[in-house]
Amino acid sequence: MDHIISVTVENKFGVLSRVAGLFSGRGFNIESLSVAPTLDPSMSQMTIVTSGDERIIEQIVKQLNKLIDVIKVVDLNETEFVSRETAIIKVHTKDVDRAEALRIVDIFRANVIDSTPTTYTIEVSGDPKKIEAIINLLQPLGIKELVRTGRVAVAREPVRQAAVQAKKNARE
Amino acid sequence: MKLTGAEIFIECLKREGVKTLFALPGGVVLKIFDMLHQQKDVEVILTRHEQGAGHMAEGYAKATGKAGVCLVTSGPGMTNVITALADAYMDSVPVVCFSGQVPTSLIGNDAFQEADNIGLSRPCTKYNFLVKDVNDLAATIKEAFYIATTGRPGPVLVDIPKDVSMAKADFTYPNSVSIRGYNPTVEGNKWQIKQAAEAIMKAKKPILYVGGGVVFSGASQELLELAEMTQIPVDMTLMGLGAFPGEHPLSMGMLGMHGTYQANMAMHYSDLVIAIGARFDDRVTGKPSEFCPHAKVIHVDIDPTSIRKNIHVDIPIVGDCKSVLRELNQILRATVNGEQKDLRKPWWDQIRDWQQAHPLAYHQEKEGPIKPQQVVKRLYELTKDRDPIVATDVGQHQMWAAQYFKLAKPNRWLTSGGLGTMGFGFPAAMGAQAAFRDRLVLCIAGDGSIQMNMQEMATAVLSKLPVKIIILNNGFHGMVRQWQDLFYEGRYASSNLGTTPDFVKLAEAYGAVGLRVKKVGDLDAVLKEALATDKPVIVDVPTYPYENCYPMIPAGGCNHEMILEDPPELKMKQSGGAKVTPEDKDTVLTA
Numbered sequence: 074m075d076h077i078i079s080v081t082v083e084n085k086f087g088v089l090s091r092v093a094g095l096f097s098g099r100g101f102n103i104e105s106l107s108v109a110p111t112l113d114p115s116m117s118q119m120t121i122v123t124s125g126d127e128r129i130i131e132q133i134v135k136q137l138n139k140l141i142d143v144i145k146v147v148d149l150n151e152t153e154f155v156s157r158e159t160a161i162i163k164v165h166t167k168d169v170d171r172a173e174a175l176r177i178v179d180i181f182r183a184n185v186i187d188s189t190p191t192t193y194t195i196e197v198s199g200d201p202k203k204i205e206a207i208i209n210l211l212q213p214l215g216i217k218e219l220v221r222t223g224r225v226a227v228a229r230e231p232v233r234q235a236a237v238q239a240k241k242n243a244r245e
Numbered sequence: 246m247k248l249t250g251a252e253i254f255i256e257c258l259k260r261e262g263v264k265t266l267f268a269l270p271g272g273v274v275l276k277i278f279d280m281l282h283q284q285k286d287v288e289v290i291l292t293r294h295e296q297g298a299g300h301m302a303e304g305y306a307k308a309t310g311k312a313g314v315c316l317v318t319s320g321p322g323m324t325n326v327i328t329a330l331a332d333a334y335m336d337s338v339p340v341v342c343f344s345g346q347v348p349t350s351l352i353g354n355d356a357f358q359e360a361d362n363i364g365l366s367r368p369c370t371k372y373n374f375l376v377k378d379v380n381d382l383a384a385t386i387k388e389a390f391y392i393a394t395t396g397r398p399g400p401v402l403v404d405i406p407k408d409v410s411m412a413k414a415d416f417t418y419p420n421s422v423s424i425r426g427y428n429p430t431v432e433g434n435k436w437q438i439k440q441a442a443e444a445i446m447k448a449k450k451p452i453l454y455v456g457g458g459v460v461f462s463g464a465s466q467e468l469l470e471l472a473e474m475t476q477i478p479v480d481m482t483l484m485g486l487g488a489f490p491g492e493h494p495l496s497m498g499m500l501g502m503h504g505t506y507q508a509n510m511a512m513h514y515s516d517l518v519i520a521i522g523a524r525f526d527d528r529v530t531g532k533p534s535e536f537c538p539h540a541k542v543i544h545v546d547i548d549p550t551s552i553r554k555n556i557h558v559d560i561p562i563v564g565d566c567k568s569v570l571r572e573l574n575q576i577l578r579a580t581v582n583g584e585q586k587d588l589r590k591p592w593w594d595q596i597r598d599w600q601q602a603h604p605l606a607y608h609q610e611k612e613g614p615i616k617p618q619q620v621v622k623r624l625y626e627l628t629k630d631r632d633p634i635v636a637t638d639v640g641q642h643q644m645w646a647a648q649y650f651k652l653a654k655p656n657r658w659l660t661s662g663g664l665g666t667m668g669f670g671f672p673a674a675m676g677a678q679a680a681f682r683d684r685l686v687l688c689i690a691g692d693g694s695i696q697m698n699m700q701e702m703a704t705a706v707l708s709k710l711p712v713k714i715i716i717l718n719n720g721f722h723g724m725v726r727q728w729q730d731l732f733y734e735g736r737y738a739s740s741n742l743g744t745t746p747d748f749v750k751l752a753e754a755y756g757a758v759g760l761r762v763k764k765v766g767d768l769d770a771v772l773k774e775a776l777a778t779d780k781p782v783i784v785d786v787p788t789y790p791y792e793n794c795y796p797m798i799p800a801g802g803c804n805h806e807m808i809l810e811d812p813p814e815l816k817m818k819q820s821g822g823a824k825v826t827p828e829d830k831d832t833v834l835t836a
């Protein structure tokens with residue numbers, strides 16, 4: 074099963090290679106990895122999608138924690154989380170296909186972000202199943218290029234706790 | 246007043262209490278060497294190869310418990326020291342290695358003698374730094390020593406570009422370090438420790454399995470108290486030797502691939518394994534699925550990744566051995582009573598039976614070829630009163646040293662376990678000797694291994710490091726030959742060294758002393774002569790070439806299935822007498 078691990082790291086030179094090196098050196102799998110600075114510019118947030126049995130995931134989490142540049146590791150599969158991925162898909166469109174392409178864009182609430190007489194460039198966001206689904210539908214038209222961001226994810230706030238907090242805020 | 250990077254470097258070493266630096270110069274570190282030349286606080290030991298410098302730093306660190314420090318130049322200097330860093334990483338040795346780098350403006354340009362030091366060392370260091378600004382140098386060095394010596398120790402590299410060593414900055418040395426992503430756990434979880442104490446009270450067949458972590462943490466006293474109070478037998482890993490007195494009645498000796506019969510049997514049949522600062526290496530577990538099939542496992546380790554890496558653990562305790570053992574002993578002191586002794590009587594009867602059934606054994610004929618075990622045994626007996634430090638290389642001789650040299654105290658044993666680096670022993674011994682000029686430092690070497698860092702004899706003579714090297718000269722990569730005899734039908738592919746130098750002359754060529762033991766009757770006299778010499782000495786001991794090291798658990802085998810002696814067809818070959826070449830060995834076998 075896919076596992077999503079959220080890793081807060083120092084935002085400095087060489088950190089990405091330490092994390093990537095850890096995975097390659099120990100034979101762990103990386104399905105996708107995304108990195109960007111957090112609100113605090115001294116830190117970056119990585120979302121790593123990986124796979125393995127329980128023992129391997131435990132080792133991955135421990136080994137990540139052991140890296141000196143890693144500040145915090147959260148195994149999101151241990152909580153509720155929401156995740157999103159963005160794909161940009163360039164499709165060939167012959168005259169007859171252009172309407173069909175737009176229909177698919179509509180159904181998936183995707184956007185056309187660039188257009189030429191023979192191509193559409195489509196942007197779509199969602200969970201990985203949705204991305205897979207739109208790719209499958211667009212494939213018969215002819216996909217020229219496809220880029221995906223890999224998943225980003227965040228733990229959900231526990232609903233009850235959030236409600237209590239909201240009440241408290243309202244009272245104050 | 247502003248100081249240059251080179252001066253800051255030296256000031257930092259002084260603040261860290263570094264007295265000895267193992268080093269070899271080159272273009273980008275000349276400024277640093279120039280400043281070292283003009284001071285007296287830090288002694289520079291000029292090695293002949295950067296690998297030697299790295300192993301010396303390791304030996305220094307293992308013997309003192311403090312960080313060992315080395316300095317190398319960019320490019321080839323850096324690539325040469327990599328083996329030592331990898332060795333230190335595998336065996337958790339606190340080493341701080343400084344490397345020179347091309348000027349910052351040239352980094353990445355394929356400049357002369359440029360190498361990606363950070364990239365090269367990343368997988369074999371605990372951490373590494375590239376210092377791009379002289380203003381960061383002092384704080385970086387402080388962090389490097391802190392990281393190398395705390396938590397699970399390990400090597401740290403600090404890469405210093407040439408311009409950084411020349412540039413000037415104000416010098417202030419930080420008093421403390423705080424790294425938000427690095428906070429080793431020292432104290433164990435109290436609840437878990439209580440669980441461990443309860444399990445220990447109840448166990449009928451407990452065994453202590455102790456490793457290098459006990460040595461690093463300085464927890465030997467606490468271990469001794471635990472073992473004596475609870476009367477639990479102690480198995481040591483190769484890296485744990487000395488953590489518990491080797492001659493103590495509770496000591497089972499080493500466990501694992503070449504461990505003693507009783508140590509391995511006790512592991513296999515135990516109902517409670519108490520692992521302390523040991524990492525369940527595959528040389529110890531054998532086949533993991535059949536490892537300790539009847540036991541609950543308690544594991545105390547400062548590094549959470551060591552726990553449940555290879556083996557299921559029932560009671561994990563993350564923390565420093567010393568602190569955890571103190572806590573554990575405190576609980577047990579209040580609860581241990583005579584009952585456990587009765588409860589465990591059958592276990593001890595069983596263990597004594599195992600001990601008597603298959604003690605470590607070899608056969609030395611009075612006029613026959615010298616047996617390597619005899620050499621180690623006599624060396625041990627002749628020197629034990631002098632509390633020696635013992636280094637080894639890698640191979641059969643290392644295992645015989647582990648079996649027959651029964652160390653009484655920690656920090657006396659310098660060996661390469663994780664990486665198994667031939668050529669480790671001699672420079673490591675020199676590093677220890679540099680730290681303790683007045684102590685007796687021995688190096689038990691193989692004729693193959695010693696040739697991997699022989700060049701350091703020049704360093705030993707120049708820097709007056711009177712290490713006593715005893716070469717168990719069997720003419721072979723003996724460990725390789727043993728595997729070939731047991732698993733490759735005796736085909737000696739590249740294990741026969743063919744020709745070895747005359748080690749006596751070689752020692753003399755370097756200005757050291759060379760001695761040779763010609764027959765077993767001369768062994769004591771020659772060893773004594775060597776021990777009485779105040780120079781570096783090589784004692785060349787030609788030994789029986791076909792001796793094999795037992796017990797042995799074949800790789801991936803099960804711990805209670807040990808090979809205890811040569812299989813019959815091998816014995817037959819050997820009864821043929823002295824030198825048997827691979828060719829006439831075949832004739833013996835088919836005859």
Ligand SMILES: Cc1cc2nc3c(=O)[nH]c(=O)nc-3n(C[C@H](O)[C@H](O)[C@H](O)COP(=O)(O)OP(=O)(O)OC[C@H]3O[C@@H](n4cnc5c(N)ncnc54)[C@H](O)[C@@H]3O)c2cc1C
Pocket residue numbers: 335336337396397398455456457458459461462481482483484485499500501502503504521522523524525526528529545546547548551564565566567639640643644661662663664665666724
């Ligand atoms: C030819 C050859 C044959 C070998 N045969 C054997 C053999 O028969 N038997 C054998 O045992 N080994 C053998 N070895 C060595 C083996 O490969 C391993 O190096 C060794 O078993 C590891 O020892 P260890 O478990 O004590 O771990 P070490 O490598 O010493 O690691 C120490 C452990 O303690 C932890 N630790 C560190 N500091 C602390 C602290 N302060 N508090 C708590 N924990 C701490 C670390 O995190 C680590 O998990 C052989 C090696 C060679 C080259």
Ligand SMILES: Cc1ncc(C[n+]2csc(CCOP(=O)(O)OP(=O)(O)O)c2C)c(N)n1
Pocket residue numbers: 638639640641642643665666667690691692693694695717719721722723724725
């Ligand atoms: C650098 C290195 N290369 C190769 C090996 C593989 N190896 C392990 S033991 C051994 C033979 C060692 O021979 P020697 O030093 O003579 O010791 P002996 O086994 O004969 O006592 C070899 C080649 C190693 N451990 N290290």
Ligand SMILES: [Mg+2]
Pocket residue numbers: 640691692693717718719720721722723
């Ligand atoms: Mg040999």
